Amino acid sequence: MVTTTALEEELRRLAGSVPDPELPVLTLDDLGVLRAVHVRDAGSVEVELTPTYTGCPAVEAMSADIERVLHEHGIREVSVRTVLSPAWSTDDISDEGRRKLREFGIAPPRGGRPSGPVALDLGPTRTAADEQEPEPVRCPSCGSADTELLSRFSSTACKALRRCLSCREPFDHFKEL
């Protein structure tokens, strides 16, 4: 059985409070990328971090931020290890994280999507017309379900670019992964 000490819990809370470098409204805890904090001995800590995407360039910034925060709290040696398994999924984003994303103007990922590609036909990229989608992607500004896909890849690999057909506002959607 794995036991977690009070110190580890405290350090985990500190590391988890680090903001995501690209989406600073979210903490690493909200994003669900912090896997574990192990205290090796007094002053030496190992942190396990999992990337959202394999090529996510934010991992290095996250590692540096975690190291800085833990150093500031008196930990001399901090090593951040990247772990791939089990793979991160957008289901790991907390409810609180989803709420913050929406407030920030990003449509949060929908939950519990089956993995693998979904067969799509030419034409209907409007959410309303797409019957295979489990639930519509709602506009984070006005809440309308009548939104359309502009591009499957947006400012970062984890987001798609959509447009609201009610208020005409373009917005990012955190894609389900």
Add this chain to the structure above:
Amino acid sequence: MTLTVNTAAALALGDDALVLSHRLGEWAGHAPVLEEEVALANIALDLLGQARVLLSMAGDEDELAYLREERAFRNLQLVEQPNGDFAHTIARQLYFSTYQRLLYAQLASGDSEFAPLAAKAVKEVAYHQDHAEQWTLRLGDGTDESRERMSRACQALWRFTGEMFQPLDGVDVDWDGMRAAWLESVEDTLRRATLTVPEGPRTGAWTAGAGRQGLHTESFGRMLAEMQHLHRSHPGASW
């Protein structure tokens, strides 16, 4: 848990990802629309992430990427093919992403050293395949011009697709099953795009297929020269 890494297999899969990533990166500043430029760069970034993990299994990622000669690369000849027009890039994406998704899906369900990466990357590649299929439909079932170009591209790259199913030592998957599934998926997309499934051999004489043995096509040397020149000119440079 210590796993024995099959270096040759890690190199082959890592080189596929690295080389295609570089080719897609060449679109930066040249793509037909901004959204597409961003999409291709995002796909390239996913592939670069996979390449870094795979090459690190085989040795030092930077040395492997920047200091190997052409004949030491083990990537498929398909991924090194020049971008050509946009249709060529999409045809290459369709053929490769369909293959890579099938391969990673099998690796993800196995227990090899590739399983953790494959489980992670198969979900990324599903988006790459979706992107390629959408464009194949749009271009194939589009204007006369786009249809003609897409058709030409699918035909031109067809002979590079047999090589993908050469069994790789250390990669324990059902290659024949994968070939059949690949053909079914690609044929279905081409038909829906009102394109003719290319005829012509995919294995044997008059086809491509020696990338895994280190033999590459003419344009690959030029691509490598550009990819490696900075690292070779300024060894150990950083910023």
